Amino acid sequence: MAYDIIIKNGRFFDGSGGPSGVRHLGIRDGRVEAISESPLDETGAKDVIDATDRWVMPGFLDNHTHYDAELLAAPGLTESVRHGVTTIVMGSCSLSTVCAAPKDCADLFSRVEALPREHVVAALEQHKTWQTPTEYVRFLEQHHMGPNVAMFLGHSDIRSKVMGLGRSVNERLRPTPEEMKQMEDLLEEALDVGFLGLSTMTNPWDKLDGERYRSSQLPSCYAGWGEYGRLHKILRKRRRILQSAPNITTKVNTVLFALTSAGLFFRRPLKVALITAADTKAYWFIWILATKLAGITNRLLRGNMKWQTVPMPFEVYADGMDLVVFEEFGAGEAALHLADELERNELLKDEAYRRWFRRDYESKFQPRVWHRDFYDAEIVDCPNPKVIGKTFGQVADEQSIHPVDAFLDLVVEHGRKLRWKTTIANHRPEILRKITAHSGVHIGFADSGAHVRNMAFYNFPLHFLRMAKEAQETGEKFMSLEKAVWRLTGEQADWYNVDAGRLAVGRRADVTVVNPAGLNHELGDYHEEPVEMLGGMPRMVRRNDEAVSTVIINGRVAYREGKFSDDYCAQGRWGRLLKAGVADSIDTPLAGGTEMPVKGKAAGAV
Structure with missing residues (x-):
């Protein structure tokens, strides 16, 4: 019987931590049908993926x-x-x-x-x-x-x-x-x-x-x-x-x-x-x-x-004050409590509030996650182009004011149009x-x-x-x-305790093909992508489409070379609900109730 998908010539990782090596995978009816050291018969195969110089591994x-x-x-x-x-x-x-x-x-x-x-x-x-x-x-x-x-x-x-x-x-x-x-x-x-x-x-x-x-x-x-x-x-x-x-x-x-x-x-x-x-x-x-x-x-x-x-x-990035780390101290929490931007701005302009914020900012004894250092917070976008690329501390020094005041002044003036980043x-x-x-x-x-x-x-x-x-x-x-x-x-x-994370004969074919040449600094590059369900709000993402060549879910190609399949998530069954301790979400317990069984031939079997 012909395979639905053959992945050939890739460096194969089975997800067990065992040795990797060049293998050829045959997939049929959503399952791994063959893992072979020698090439598989491609006759009648609906899709043949050449994974030369690629890494073939279980989906993450x-x-x-x-x-x-x-x-x-x-x-x-x-x-x-x-x-x-x-x-x-x-x-x-x-x-x-x-x-x-x-x-x-x-x-x-x-x-x-x-x-x-x-x-x-x-x-x-x-x-x-x-x-x-x-x-x-x-x-x-x-x-x-x-x-x-x-x-x-x-x-x-x-x-x-x-x-x-x-x-x-x-x-x-x-x-x-x-x-x-x-x-x-x-x-x-x-x-x-x-x-x-x-x-x-x-x-x-x-x-x-x-x-x-x-x-x-x-x-x-x-x-x-x-x-x-x-x-x-x-x-x-x-x-x-x-x-x-x-x-x-x-x-x-x-x-x-x-x-x-x-x-x-x-x-x-x-x-x-x-x-x-x-x-x-x-x-x-x-x-x-x-x-x-x-x-x-x-x-x-x-x-x-x-x-x-x-x-x-x-x-992390923030639009104005919209960042969870401000919840960790009283002055920040008080500002985030106010959903209305005008109300919030009135609070931020109040000198008593600013003294409170400065005390929280300078406190050496309050437990914290955020480093609370505006010299380590860079402005990446703002209607005022003169401040882009500077830290709030640098802006403060130029104006001879406290870094907290420089930050709050810019938030009041520009609101969520002020975008900045820091590493926590x-x-x-x-x-x-x-x-x-x-x-x-x-x-x-x-x-x-x-x-x-x-x-x-x-x-x-x-x-x-x-x-x-x-x-x-x-x-x-x-x-x-x-x-x-x-x-x-x-x-x-x-x-x-879920049925995932391994590639073996008989197991569900969830496969990721990685191009190691794409594992470079571009993985950290900043991009934005609108989210339709959020009214087009731009989502912050990191993208390097060269890094992942192919993604297969349940034996079907979902993503390949930077594009999703036309029928992805629209026709037939793709992902499954994975239940704890159950093999492939059917009424078959996993081995021992705690660990996955490795079915069929071991990785590398012909």
């Missing part, structure tokens, strides 16, 4: 996205797929769109993830017909998705559903016994139908949008550890995953997450995925503490805790290599689908491959290309 897994609304209105998720991502995980940070009403979901998502609320509401009101995890799964199983999708249930989602949004953000209230039981039942139901686990949030930065409860923290932040513990107990019993964020500013409760993960005495460990391990400019040593804690937790306490980290400089973390390549090589770290945390004007880490897998390639070329100690591919594919698929 993006472990931290906020595509929950975009998946409804623009299910191709093209900005991820074009970079070789074939599986995404959503429902992170306590946020999902499963149980709460559309407007409640929009209030949960929009300010936290910097998405225009009106468009999030529109997408949810148009598509949301479900109110339970089971109904949501039924919807996704019929939805024409681009990449494969796995998901967490969000704690803020179920807490607001059960308690009502207003009660769920009242710090004086705790769920009644009946409400707690309802949350437990919703979590059990979600796990029954294949959710990966539960996501929670303890970082106080994250605030509600809308007018009803604006600037309240996310509902999950108001829970106590007794409430968390009830839900953790279910996850531990069911061998599922907790995804969360410690208090990123103080970082103290990170120890509680380590103890939660620990397999103490006769208790089994709990998988815990946390954001984020990073080499921040504010605290040069914090990455050491994070990785040491993961090592102690996993080795000495028998835990299973993983930090997520993005393998590239954590560069991962600015030292040698330290970034140490972080990304650590066994307690997962490569990811792209926040894909969120912060569309602030950051662009969609192509993070390509940056990681570039790190490995350049280290190999220069002789620097880092990791092999085979291990780097495994870190992006098989390692995470196994840990999240």
Whole structure:
């Protein structure tokens, strides 16, 4: 029988971390049919892809996205797929769109993830017909998705559903016994139908949008550890995953997450995925503490805790004051509370407010993530061309004023037309290599689908491959290309317990073909692309179309040489809903319930 697709002459990585080599792949009916050292018979093949001088590997897994609304209105998720991502995980940070009403979901998502609320509401009101995890799964199983999708249930989602949004953000209230039981039942139901686990949030930065409860923290932040513990107990019993964020500013409760993960005495460990391990400019040593804690937790306490980290400089852009880091101190939070630009400008002009902002800016004792250095913040666009290319500190020096005043003056004068950038973390390549090589770290945390004007880490897998390639070329100690591919594919698929990340005979054919010549500095080049579902708002992206030659999802070519297939996400089935512990989303358990079976011939078999 003829193959649907043959990929020939490529350097083949199977996603296991094992040796690579030139192989020929035959794909039929969405599956890998053959992996051969010798050429395959091309007779009758519908498509033959010559991968000479290319790397052929499993599609990448993006472990931290906020595509929950975009998946409804623009299910191709093209900005991820074009970079070789074939599986995404959503429902992170306590946020999902499963149980709460559309407007409640929009209030949960929009300010936290910097998405225009009106468009999030529109997408949810148009598509949301479900109110339970089971109904949501039924919807996704019929939805024409681009990449494969796995998901967490969000704690803020179920807490607001059960308690009502207003009660769920009242710090004086705790769920009644009946409400707690309802949350437990919703979590059990979600796990029954294949959710990966539960996501929670303890970082106080994250605030509600809308007018009803604006600037309240996310509902999950108001829970106590007794409430968390009830839900953790279910996850531990069911061998599922907790995804969360410690208090990123103080970082103290990170120890509680380590103890939660620990397999103490006769208790089994709990998988815990946390954001984020990073080499921040504010605290040069914090990455050491994070990785040491993961090592102690996993080795000495028998835990299973993983930090997520993005393998590239954590560069952020802002339009005026629209940037989440301002939520970490009082003066910034007060400004972001005011959605109306005129009201906000009146506040920014007030001298008492400016004194408050300067105190926060200059404080040496306030915990922080942002370095709070306007000499390290470059203006990239402004109606006043004289300031473009300068830092706010330089502008201040020219005018003999404080950097805070220079910044606020420009924000008042130009509003969101003032665009600037800074790098918060991962600015030292040698330290970034140490972080990304650590066994307690997962490569990811792209926040894909969120912060569309602030950051662009969609192509993070390509940056990681570039790190490995350049280290190999220069002789620097880092990791092999085979291990780097495994870190992006098989390692995470196994840990999240989803059927992805490996190429073997009989497995689903999710394939990315990489052109190593394209793994260069252009991966970091800044571009913008309008997002139709957000009313044409320009999304910040990073693009080098030379880096990825072909992306195949479920045995079908989705993307090739800079263009998507005409029928991509329009006809037939592309991505699948991937359920925890289930092979290819059918009722076949994965081997042992924890790791992927490698079916058929091993990589390299003829």
